[in-house]
Amino acid sequence: MNPAIEQLVRPEIRAITAYHVPDATGLIKLDAMENPYTWPQELKMRWLEELAGIDVNRYPHPEAPALKQRLRQSMGLAEDTRLLLGNGSDELIQMLAMTVGGPGRAILSVEPGFVMYRMIALFTNSDYVGVPLRQADFGLDLEALLAAIDTHQPALIFLAYPNNPTGNLFDEEAIRRVIDAAPGIVVVDEAYAPFTDATFIPYIEAHPNLLVMRTVSKMGLAGLRLGMLMGSGEWLEQIDKTRLPYNINVLTQASAEFALRHQSVLDQQTRTIRRSREAMFSQLVAIDGITAYPSDANFILLRFAAGQAADLHAALKARGILVKSLHGAHPLLEECLRITVGTEEENRLFLRALADLTKP
Numbered sequence: 008m009n010p011a012i013e014q015l016v017r018p019e020i021r022a023i024t025a026y027h028v029p030d031a032t033g034l035i036k037l038d039a040m041e042n043p044y045t046w047p048q049e050l051k052m053r054w055l056e057e058l059a060g061i062d063v064n065r066y067p068h069p070e071a072p073a074l075k076q077r078l079r080q081s082m083g084l085a086e087d088t089r090l091l092l093g094n095g096s097d098e099l100i101q102m103l104a105m106t107v108g109g110p111g112r113a114i115l116s117v118e119p120g121f122v123m124y125r126m127i128a129l130f131t132n133s134d135y136v137g138v139p140l141r142q143a144d145f146g147l148d149l150e151a152l153l154a155a156i157d158t159h160q161p162a163l164i165f166l167a168y169p170n171n172p173t174g175n176l177f178d179e180e181a182i183r184r185v186i187d188a189a190p191g192i193v194v195v196d197e198a199y200a201p202f203t204d205a206t207f208i209p210y211i212e213a214h215p216n217l218l219v220m221r222t223v224s225k226m227g228l229a230g231l232r233l234g235m236l237m238g239s240g241e242w243l244e245q246i247d248k249t250r251l252p253y254n255i256n257v258l259t260q261a262s263a264e265f266a267l268r269h270q271s272v273l274d275q276q277t278r279t280i281r282r283s284r285e286a287m288f289s290q291l292v293a294i295d296g297i298t299a300y301p302s303d304a305n306f307i308l309l310r311f312a313a314g315q316a317a318d319l320h321a322a323l324k325a326r327g328i329l330v331k332s333l334h335g336a337h338p339l340l341e342e343c344l345r346i347t348v349g350t351e352e353e354n355r356l357f358l359r360a361l362a363d364l365t366k367p
Contacts, residue, residue, distance in 0.1 A: 019129055026126070034329040037347040037357060040171070040199075040306050042227035044276045044350065054265050058258065067257035074260045077267045078235055082208070082221070089240040091247055094254050096198060096222045096234035100127050100165070103218075103236075105249040107162040107191060108133035115161035117147065119172060119337040121196065124165045136161060142339060145173040145300065149181045153188055162191040168207065169199045172333055172345045174302030176205050186214050192242065194218045201226045201277045202284070203303035208237070215239045225305060227273045228266055231259045280305050284348045290358055296365055306347045308333075311365075316342040319364055326360045 012021070029038065036043075046054070075090045084090075093099035104127045108114050114128040118137035128135035138155045141148050156164070164185065169176050186193045193216055195207040200221055208219050218238035223231060233255065236243065266273065288307055291299035298310040311319060316334040323330055330347075333340040348354065 017132075023126075023129070026122075029329065031329050034324070034327050035349065035353050035356060036329055037349050037353065038329045038331040038345075039229075040225060040304070040347050041229050042225065042273075042276055042280065042305070043347075043353060044227065044279070046272060050269060050272060054262065057265055058261060061257055061261055063257060065257070066253050067255060067260055069253055071255050071260045074255070074264045077264045081267050081270055084208070084237065088211075088237055089243045091236040091243045091250070092255050093234040093236065093250070095224065095232040096196065096220055097123055097127075098250075098254065099220055099234045099236050100124065100194075101130070102246050102249040103163055103192065103194060104128060104131040104133060106246045112163075113159040113161040114163045114165070115155060115159060116165040117152070117170070119145075119170075119333070119340050121165070121167050121171045121198075122336075133162075134159070140170075140173070140339060145170065145175050145339070147177045147181045147185075149178075149184065152181075152185060156185070156188050156190070160190050164189050164191070164193045165196055166193065167196040167198065168205065169203055169303040171198065171304065172306070172331070172336075172340070172343075173308055174300060174304045174306060176203060176303050179205070182207070183210070183214075186210075186217050189216060192216055192218055194220050194236075196220045198222050199225055199304035201273075202281055202305045205303070211238050215241075218242060223263055223266075227276055228263060231263050231266075233259055233263050280348050283351060283354055287346075287348060287354050287358065291361075294362060294365060295367075297361075306345050309344050309346060311342045311344070313342060315365075316344055319361075320344060322364050323357070323360055328357050328360055330357075 071092055078090060079088060093102060100123055104114060108128060108131040110132050113134045113136050115136040116124040117140050125135050125137065136155055136159050138152050140146060166177060166182060197206060197219055200206060211217055211219060218236055220234065220236050222234040284302060288299055291297060291307060296312055300308040316332060320330060320332040331345040333343040333345055
């Protein structure tokens with residue numbers, strides 16, 4: 008290794024690998040929880056006409072007021088609800104960690120959970136605390152969680168609702184007890200809000216330390232990289248200080264605002280995905296030797312018999328189907344694959360391939 012790298016790069020950074028995104032060229036892509044549907048051609052043409060009027064030689068509006076107003080309407084928020092926008096939820100997680108994390112500060116989440124909570128805690132030199140979920144159903148171990156909060160006094164707690172990669176909703180009352188016990192901020196990450204009817208937005212006013220985070224990625228706008236944080240104006244004012252200038256580019260602002268003016272198209276796609284998820288789950292639970300976990304997200308977690316997951320992941324890829332292997336990611340995810348709900352045809356091809364590969 009270059010001696011300068013060994014001397015200057017923090018040991019914990021040298022010890023990890025960069026976030027890996029596999030090449031999906033030519034494959035049915037069921038690994039990244041994306042909406043598989045594109046826009047109707049007529050809507051695409053109207054979008055391109057609107058983009059043609061944008062001057063990219065100028066910086067975007069730093070506060071994106073038109074987009075924020077459209078987001079408030081989309082989520083049914085009060086006019087005075089404060090919003091902070093990020094280049095995807097990842098940037099918001101980073102801004103939160105930069106604001107309250109750092110040496111001697113704890114960031115807490117549950118495991119298995121969204122990997123970026125742990126990675127960004129490491130990037131910001133914060134102490135990461137991961138509390139295992141219950142083995143049987145991936146629910147919150149409330150006693151262990153409250154004990155960890157008491158011991159570590161975390162400045163920041165992340166709870167994904169529904170959880171990634173397990174797909175389940177945590178008990179609402181348990182989350183409220185966590186919020187009450189937390190000495191710092193609790194972020195309820197609602198990235199998969201389009202696929203469930205549960206939300207913590209109504210609790211924001213009653214809990215000043217509660218922030219709710221969302222993204223437009225899962226509703227069909229993953230390529231725009233837009234996340235939002237809502238909650239106490241006092242907290243958001245401080246977090247906003249870590250935001251880089253002009254972080255939401257002019258094309259994202261215009262495209263997201265346009266898409267939300269035509270949200271009925273995205274909502275119809277979401278309803279289709281939810282129906283497909285239920286149909287897919289019904290077929291998966293009927294396959295012998297597979298445990299399919301109920302999901303409120305746009306993916307389904309599957310567990311296989313010992314020694315099968317890695318082979319099935321490779322065999323599916325050989326058949327042109329890319330899914331997410333979680334085997335080895337966490338002890339509770341041994342022999343697990345995560346399957347994004349695709350189009351009806353993609354789901355059919357996946358289910359047929361899986362049935363063939365798991366036949367006795």
